[in-house]
Amino acid sequence: xxxxxxxxxxxxxxxxxxxxxxxxxxxxxxxxxxxxxxxxxxxxxxxxxxxxxxxxxxxxxxxxxxxxxxxxxxxxxxxxxxxxxxxxxxxxxxxxxxxxxxxxxxxxxxxxxxxxxxxxxxxxxxxxxxxxxxxxxxxxxxxxxxxxxxxxxxxxxxxxxxxxxxxxxxxxxxxxxxxxxxxxxxxxx
Numbered sequence: 001x002x003x004x005x006x007x008x009x010x011x012x013x014x015x016x017x018x019x020x021x022x023x024x025x026x027x028x029x030x031x032x033x034x035x036x037x038x039x040x041x042x043x044x045x046x047x048x049x050x051x052x053x054x055x056x057x058x059x060x061x062x063x064x065x066x067x068x069x070x071x072x073x074x075x076x077x078x079x080x081x082x083x084x085x086x087x088x089x090x091x092x093x094x095x096x097x098x099x100x101x102x103x104x105x106x107x108x109x110x111x112x113x114x115x116x117x118x119x120x121x122x123x124x125x126x127x128x129x130x131x132x133x134x135x136x137x138x139x140x141x142x143x144x145x146x147x148x149x150x151x152x153x154x155x156x157x158x159x160x161x162x163x164x165x166x167x168x169x170x171x172x173x174x175x176x177x178x179x180x181x182x183x184x185x186x187x188x189x
Contacts, residue, residue, distance in 0.1 A: 094174070095174055096150040096166045096174065102145070103144060103145045103146065104132075104138065105130060105132065105138055105140065105144070105145070105146035105147070106145050106146060106147065106148065106150075106151075107148075108132055108133060108146075108147070108148070109147060109148050110146070110147040110148075110149075110151060110163075110165075110179055110181065112132070112133045113130050113131070113132060113133075113146060113147070113181060114130065114131045114181070114184050115128050115129065115130055115160065115161055115181045115182060115183045115184060116129050116130070116131050116137065116183070116184055117129040117183070118156065118157075118158050118183075119139065125141075126141070126156045126157065126158070127139045127140060127141050127156065128140045128141075128153075128156045128161045128181075130146070130161075130181070140153055140156065140161065141153070141156060142154060142155055142156055146163065147163070147165060147179070149165040149166065149167050150165060150166040150167075151163045151164070151165045151179060152164050152165075152166075158183070159182060159183050160180045160181060160182045160183060161180060161181045162178065162179075162180050163178075163179050163180065163181075164176050164177070164178055164179070165177050165178075165179050
């Protein structure tokens with residue numbers, strides 16, 4: 001029968017013996033001390049000086065409020081092929097008339113208004129039906145104002161209202177941006 005305790009002790013002693021064979025003690029280290037002394041006795045090389053620092057001069061571009069020559073005139077093309085040209089030009093956009101009496105729908109943000117239908121009186125005379133956040137329905141035609149950003153309705157179609165908002169460009173001027181409110185399709189019962 002195998003004695004496991006003696007086998008275990010033999011295995012530990014053999015492993016210890018093999019691990020100690022890698023450790024060799026060197027008693028004569030004079031050549032190493034001599035080499036280190038030679039390296040330390042060599043003259044040191046001069047360190048290069050740092051390059052001279054040049055101060056950064058920031059460039060302030062002041063042409064952001066000018067007309068961009070690469071932007072074309074914005075075209076709205078409706079379903080019936082009508083085109084309306086509107087320039088997004090901060091230099092030519094007039095300041096909105098703050099003395100004008102505000103329409104009721106100008107007290108709501110565009111995102112809070114919904115188009116729920118249209119009424120046609122004749123050719124070219126369409127009114128959009130708008131629901132405000134209070135649940136009231138209003139009739140809107142071209143030329144009316146709505147939204148908080150001086151939105152002027154430019155066209156009413158059966159599917160959407162197209163308007164132009166006049167907003168500040170952040171530098172004391174004004175720019176226009178197109179917006180639209182699309183008809184909400186009602187889902188049947």
